[in-house]
Amino acid sequence: MVFSSLFFLYLFLPVLLMAYFVFKNTTYRNWVLILFSFAFYAWGEPIWIILLLLASIIGYVFALGIERYRGTGLAKLLFVLAVSVNIGILAFFKYAGFLVDNLNAVLPFHIPHPEVTLPIGISFFTFEIICYLTDVYKGVIEAPRSPKKLLLYVSFFPHLVAGPIIRYTDIQQQIDNPKVTLAGFSEGITRFMIGLGKKVIFANLLGESVSVILNPSADSSVLGIWFGVCLFALQIYFDFSGYSDMAIGLGKMFGFNLRENFNYPYISKNAGDFWRRWNMSLGGFFRDYVYIPLGGNRRFHVRNLFVVWFLTGFWHGASWNFIIWGLYFGLLIYLESLFLRKWLDAAPKFVAHIYMTLAMLVGWVWFYFTDLWAAVKALGIMFGASSLPLTTVELEIYFKENLLLFLIAIIASTPLAKWTIGRICQANPRLQTGLQDYAVPVFNVALLIAATILLVGSTYNPFLYYRF
Amino acid sequence: MKRQAKLNIILFLVFIFGLSAVNLLGAKSQTVSQLEQRAIQQRPAFTIDRFFEGKFTREYDNFFADNFAFRTSLVQVGTDMKQLKGMPVGDTASIVVQGGDNMAVNMNATGEATEAGATAASSTTSKYLILNDRAFTLFAYSPSAAEKYAEALNRFKSSVDPKVRVYSLLAPTSIEFLDNEKYKQMSDSQKVAFDHLNELLDPSIGRVDAYGALNEHRSEYIYFRTDHHWTALGAYYAYTKFMDTIGDKPVPLDRYESGEIEGFLGTAYKGTLNVDLKSNPDTITYYTPFVDNTYTMYTSKGKAAVKKVVDPNYAKRGNGFYAVFLGGDYPWGEIKTSNKNGKRIAVVKDSYANAFVPYLLPHFEKVYYLDPRHMNENMLDFVKREKITDVLFLNNSTVARNDGIAKLLNEKMDLGK
Numbered sequence: 001m002v003f004s005s006l007f008f009l010y011l012f013l014p015v016l017l018m019a020y021f022v023f024k025n026t027t028y029r030n031w032v033l034i035l036f037s038f039a040f041y042a043w044g045e046p047i048w049i050i051l052l053l054l055a056s057i058i059g060y061v062f063a064l065g066i067e068r069y070r071g072t073g074l075a076k077l078l079f080v081l082a083v084s085v086n087i088g089i090l091a092f093f094k095y096a097g098f099l100v101d102n103l104n105a106v107l108p109f110h111i112p113h114p115e116v117t118l119p120i121g122i123s124f125f126t127f128e129i130i131c132y133l134t135d136v137y138k139g140v141i142e143a144p145r146s147p148k149k150l151l152l153y154v155s156f157f158p159h160l161v162a163g164p165i166i167r168y169t170d171i172q173q174q175i176d177n178p179k180v181t182l183a184g185f186s187e188g189i190t191r192f193m194i195g196l197g198k199k200v201i202f203a204n205l206l207g208e209s210v211s212v213i214l215n216p217s218a219d220s221s222v223l224g225i226w227f228g229v230c231l232f233a234l235q236i237y238f239d240f241s242g243y244s245d246m247a248i249g250l251g252k253m254f255g256f257n258l259r260e261n262f263n264y265p266y267i268s269k270n271a272g273d274f275w276r277r278w279n280m281s282l283g284g285f286f287r288d289y290v291y292i293p294l295g296g297n298r299r300f301h302v303r304n305l306f307v308v309w310f311l312t313g314f315w316h317g318a319s320w321n322f323i324i325w326g327l328y329f330g331l332l333i334y335l336e337s338l339f340l341r342k343w344l345d346a347a348p349k350f351v352a353h354i355y356m357t358l359a360m361l362v363g364w365v366w367f368y369f370t371d372l373w374a375a376v377k378a379l380g381i382m383f384g385a386s387s388l389p390l391t392t393v394e395l396e397i398y399f400k401e402n403l404l405l406f407l408i409a410i411i412a413s414t415p416l417a418k419w420t421i422g423r424i425c426q427a428n429p430r431l432q433t434g435l436q437d438y439a440v441p442v443f444n445v446a447l448l449i450a451a452t453i454l455l456v457g458s459t460y461n462p463f464l465y466y467r468f
Numbered sequence: 469m470k471r472q473a474k475l476n477i478i479l480f481l482v483f484i485f486g487l488s489a490v491n492l493l494g495a496k497s498q499t500v501s502q503l504e505q506r507a508i509q510q511r512p513a514f515t516i517d518r519f520f521e522g523k524f525t526r527e528y529d530n531f532f533a534d535n536f537a538f539r540t541s542l543v544q545v546g547t548d549m550k551q552l553k554g555m556p557v558g559d560t561a562s563i564v565v566q567g568g569d570n571m572a573v574n575m576n577a578t579g580e581a582t583e584a585g586a587t588a589a590s591s592t593t594s595k596y597l598i599l600n601d602r603a604f605t606l607f608a609y610s611p612s613a614a615e616k617y618a619e620a621l622n623r624f625k626s627s628v629d630p631k632v633r634v635y636s637l638l639a640p641t642s643i644e645f646l647d648n649e650k651y652k653q654m655s656d657s658q659k660v661a662f663d664h665l666n667e668l669l670d671p672s673i674g675r676v677d678a679y680g681a682l683n684e685h686r687s688e689y690i691y692f693r694t695d696h697h698w699t700a701l702g703a704y705y706a707y708t709k710f711m712d713t714i715g716d717k718p719v720p721l722d723r724y725e726s727g728e729i730e731g732f733l734g735t736a737y738k739g740t741l742n743v744d745l746k747s748n749p750d751t752i753t754y755y756t757p758f759v760d761n762t763y764t765m766y767t768s769k770g771k772a773a774v775k776k777v778v779d780p781n782y783a784k785r786g787n788g789f790y791a792v793f794l795g796g797d798y799p800w801g802e803i804k805t806s807n808k809n810g811k812r813i814a815v816v817k818d819s820y821a822n823a824f825v826p827y828l829l830p831h832f833e834k835v836y837y838l839d840p841r842h843m844n845e846n847m848l849d850f851v852k853r854e855k856i857t858d859v860l861f862l863n864n865s866t867v868a869r870n871d872g873i874a875k876l877l878n879e880k881m882d883l884g885k
Contacts, residue, residue: 186473405553441476457546459533
């Protein structure tokens with residue numbers, strides 16, 4: 001199940017709201033959340049609900065063990081064991097195929113390719129359990145006695161399948177003491193609507209064009225590939241950040257403050273800046289739980305960078321193009337720390353923006369094409385190393401057909417709208433209340449209506465049988 | 469702050485609960501979507517097995533989406549809304565790639581990139597070019613597809629009795645005759661494709677130059693605007709060339725009584741829901757056969773039904789008006805005429821032949837048609853059994869675009885072996 005679906009909006013959510021607000025007792029409310037979260041997951045992965053349960057139980061039991069034997073070697077053993085099991089689960093379900101394929105390329109004998117399907121959300125909840133175990137081991141938190149607290153932390157449906165990656169400390173207070181207020185609920189609605197709009201209006205529509213324009217069998221052109229990659233950059237931003245917005249909004253509605261995940265990444269001035277604005281919860285996880293423990297930039301700087309960026313890329317997908325994408329950013333960050341930052345800071349601001357935009361777009365080429373050869377080909381076309389024309393008639397049509405959406409998407413990916421409205425409100429406080437009290441609610445409903453219409457529209461599936 | 473919170477919450481709850489209630493209480497009586505020509509997903513049965521296989525939840529999602537309140541109107545509104553993403557400058561040209569998704573869910577990359585590089589333009593999608601008020605399907609030439617098709621026809625010729633005469637008619641699609649060079653070059657040349665294909669055919673197979681006839685009459689209403697088929701007029705011109713090839717005289721068109729059906733919105737409209745197409749529907753002109761005939765069509769289960777070769781009543785049933793010709797696409801059909809000249813023709817066809825077959829009635833004792841997509845008898849056995857004297861392969865340029873038909877033809881020659 002995804003948030004941007006008719007089933008979630010018009011069946012799951014209303015039933016959940018009714019079940020939650022029927023009770024006044026926090027304990028009952030938390031159990032409602034747990035049950036609905038498991039139902040949410042089971043709807044998409046009926047069998048792997050067992051995995052979610054198993055991972056949570058392992059986390060719970062081992063954390064209590066670590067707590068009990070704190071200070072002894074047994075605690076360390078339990079910690080290492082628990083983390084390994086979690087990584088093992090992730091490695092098996094996500095990376096077994098990749099490992100086998102690569103081994104087969106070098107080994108003299110052939111290992112059969114394992115047919116494993118990837119349970120959704122596994123990359124998120126295994127990381128969160130590892131966070132939790134680490135925090136317990138380090139003494140940052142006490143392992144809670146009650147299993148329901150861990151269950152709620154791991155399974156809480158807003159962040160379950162697509163993040164943000166939250167830490168137990170983020171919501172510890174709120175599990176014990178959720179403050180559901182009218183203001184909070186309303187803020188949650190607004191945040192959710194923004195996310196819904198980002199996903200359904202921007203990401204989905206942009207995505208339709210991306211798959212057509214970047215199709216390898218299409219009549220490509222130099223500008224065509226550039227346009228396609230730009231559209232993809234916008235699509236993936238609105239898709240991922242929209243989903244995070246919806247998660248944060250839903251969390252807020254129930255009194256939980258999930259950590260932010262995006263901060264206008266496309267206005268970054270350098271790669272380091274970019275990764276402090278893109279998928280912030282993942283970057284934060286790798287920084288706090290891998291990079292710094294390994295020595296950060298004090299000891300073995302290059303090795304640590306390599307490990308972290310390899311893992312960042314690899315986390316996004318079990319394929320070499322993702323690893324290359326991660327290492328590519330690692331390399332940029334390293335070069336920036338050596339000399340590039342100094343140059344960029346000394347140059348006029350627009351130079352940094354151009355550098356970052358180009359760097360980001362090239363990065364997305366590696367991200368989009370799972371086939372390395374296709375990625376290299378696309379880059380070749382983009383930088384003039386092919387015999388393709390600059391533009392084609394088909395591209396003209398696609399460009400005109402998407403121009404307005406494209407421009408609005410670019411503007412919406414920057415804080416321009418927020419700043420403008422902020423300035424206007426500063427100058428005119430009464431307008432601010434007017435906007436807040438009336439414009440925002442109406443805008444939210446407009447987004448909901450538009451999203452609903454588009455979602456219904458995308459169910460249109462005519463029988464194209466006549467193609468013979 | 470309180471006021472904003474209250475209004476926001478009230479609007480949200482009213483809308484979410486309101487629409488959910490309307491949805492819940494709405495009648496789920498529809499079984500078929502006329503617009504999409506497919507069955508509407510019914511409420512799936514719940515069993516533990518089906519749940520754990522994921523079938524139940526997937527079907528339920530489809531059921532929920534298919535039966536959503538106001539779906540048919542919202543679908544049209546949604547398509548119109550999507551037009552807003554562009555800027556209308558210059559020609560009103562647009563490209564629509566149709567490949568629908570029933571679940572209204574786009575499981576896109578949200579950091580877990582699974583199918584980030586997947587393509588939507590796979591073989592199950594169609595690309596339409598809509599120029600002002602006309603729709604065209606773009607043609608992309610695949611030499612290997614053309615080769616496979618020629619091979620299949622050659623194999624057929626060498627497998628049947630040498631006395632059976634075999635012909636090939638390739639029908640071009642409308643984009644070939646678009647006078648706007650700028651947009652025409654988006655599509656490959658069908659002339660080149662057909663020439664190449666014809667070269668590969670066995671010399672004993674008669675080639676019908678339908679292309680030439682259609683080219684001559686390109687400024688007439690020979691193709692529909694909102695549908696991918698040719699009109700009955702276009703089929704007639706192709707028929708005249710077929711007569712040339714077999715050495716017979718074509719019956720003049722004015723010998724036929726004609727009728728017109730307005731408001732035809734065809735396959736291209738259904739695939740795109742484009743508003744310009746909707747406001748400029750086609751007119752089907754049909755020509756009623758004058759030769760006494762009995763037309764029996766056979767379903768895939770072997771049931772026979774007697775129908776009219778050209779039946780304007782089909783236009784009223786909302787099936788898709790093109791079914792006026794031959795009643796639609798069936799595995800095979802037989803038309804017995806009052807001619808007693810011993811000539812029996814079998815047309816191995818795609819739906820382009822539907823508008824063409826009626827013109828054959830004055831020339832043959834029996835006219836059969838075979839649809840390689842559906843027939844479940846071996847084609848070669850059929851020809852022998854019914855003592856066919858002439859076989860015409862009539863297909864549109866799709867056979868030079870993908871090898872689906874070639875594969876089917878081979879299958880139908882292998883059946884039962």
